[in-house]
Amino acid sequence: KNKMPSTIISGVFRSWITIFGAPAKILTDNGGEFNNPELRELGASFNVKIMATAAESPWSNGVCERLNGVIGTLVSKVSEDANCDVHMVLAWSVAARNAFDNNFGFSPNQLVFGFNPALPSVFTDKLPALENVLASDIV
Template identity: 45%
Template sequence: MMTNWIGIFGVMGTILTDNGGEFSSDEMREVASILNVKVYTTAGESPFQNGLCERVHAITDTMLMKLEADYRQVNNQSLLCWANMARNSLQMWNGFSSHQLVFGLNPNLPNILKDTLPALEGRTSSEEFAKHLNILHDSRKAYIQSESDERIRRALRSKIRATVLMVFYKRD
């Protein structure tokens, strides 16, 4: 949290977590107290409240598995960074990407719509740079494939909980 969020974006106002032990610990309460961060948790024994988070996690896991199969020599941290960049810049919420909602604009990533020569040639003398560009493009492909993954679709259909909540109140 310190290096990958606060070190880059600054201190957040609130954190919403599930009731996992890593979040409901004395250390987390102390950190939140020192940083003046409010910590909210979803109800215990109710994973359906974390559905959106779990769905995003499943899509990212699927992307990561596809990237790991193609790039065995690349460390998982680099693959995860590119998978998150692809997901955050492609996934839309009411017409806006996650990246756009946080930063106010979409990232400027290399693509055929904006690139001109020499960028369109797609050649470089640096193997490391070429590897990152290939991972970037493949992670975007993996996101599109994962987004329509039939396994995830089946899983979402099988665990539907339909509840009816009725609230009665008395008017004067």
């Protein structure tokens, strides 16, 4: 693993900010890859509030830890296909996780973007969260 601040910042910039725009906040733990002047400078440049969980309190970051655990399980299953490189394995794992987590009856994609994701039909057959209702109809 490369946990250098420059690697983390590059990943946040290339994989989130350039695609979706800057988030209002980023919540991190107190690891050195996150708690550094470079990440704070990125936050200042894009008007992003950088927040950290309290030290020695992993329970305060439970949602993030749970998400990473689910993605880790998906990565291990998807990576059983020897023909996939690590970037493709991670992309498929994140896509699968985002497609099927139905908080309040909606996937994360629906809550963030307001519409259903374009998925292969094998992923979408008769899923109630993907049928005829938009997040904006409820929220």
